[in-house]
Amino acid sequence: MHPTVSPPWTYTLQLPHDPRAPRIARVTLRAVLETYGLGELVPTAELLAGELLNNAHCHTVGPYALRLRSSSPEGIRVAVWDSNPQIPPGFVEDRVPGHHPPGMAEHGRGLHLVRSCADRWGAYPVGEGDAGKLLWAEVTPGSPWRRGGAAPR
Numbered sequence: 222m223h224p225t226v227s228p229p230w231t232y233t234l235q236l237p238h239d240p241r242a243p244r245i246a247r248v249t250l251r252a253v254l255e256t257y258g259l260g261e262l263v264p265t266a267e268l269l270a271g272e273l274l275n276n277a278h279c280h281t282v283g284p285y286a287l288r289l290r291s292s293s294p295e296g297i298r299v300a301v302w303d304s305n306p307q308i309p310p311g312f313v314e315d316r317v318p319g320h321h322p323p324g325m326a327e328h329g330r331g332l333h334l335v336r337s338c339a340d341r342w343g344a345y346p347v348g349e350g351d352a353g354k355l356l357w358a359e360v361t362p363g364s365p366w367r368r369g370g371a372a373p374r
Contacts, residue, residue: 230257231290236274238283243274246287253289254297262297262360265338269358270299272335276356277303288355296340296361304353308344312336312356332356 234249236242250270254263270287277285285303292298311332336342339358347353 229291231288233289234287236285236287238278238281238285240278242285243271243278246274247271250287250289250299257291259295259297259362261362265360266297266299269335269339269360270301272332273299273301273356273358276309276332277301280309281305288357292359293361296359298357298359300355300357302347302353302355304351306346306351306354308346308354308356312342312344 232249232253234246236246247267247270250267251263254260254266274285274287281303283304285301288298288300288302290298290300309332312335335356335358338360340361342356342358344354344356347355
């Protein structure tokens with residue numbers, strides 16, 4: 222049995238553009254999920270957060286943020302905001318035909334991995350102009366590693 226979190230909760234961790242920031246964010250994620258009795262979500266949520274955080278760190282020069290919030294009865298939404306308003310091709314649902322990382326590529330697999338492991342995922346620009354974007358992924362107990370699809374935000 223999984224505890225139902227009431228009232229809903231949200232945590233936002235502002236991160237500097239520092240190579241240690243993604244690790245600090247993953248440690249924070251583990252602590253939050255364990256606190257709410259959602260430890261079984263840690264492996265998948267940490268993988269999702271790690272890929273989204275690394276994408277923000279590698280493709281922006283400014284700060285970024287990790288946002289965790291309760292979703293569905295027992296799930297969570299992991300989201301990462303960064304200052305680059307461009308949504309990456311690997312995270313756009315079927316809008317870039319044939320966009321897949323080459324078989325032996327060292328980069329470009331992370332967002333495909335997120336799409337494959339999340340129950341739901343999505344992305345949207347934040348604000349007007351260059352306010353950035355938010356990439357998010359949701360995971361619920363009993364359904365990790367299932368192929369998800371973009372859902373309305």
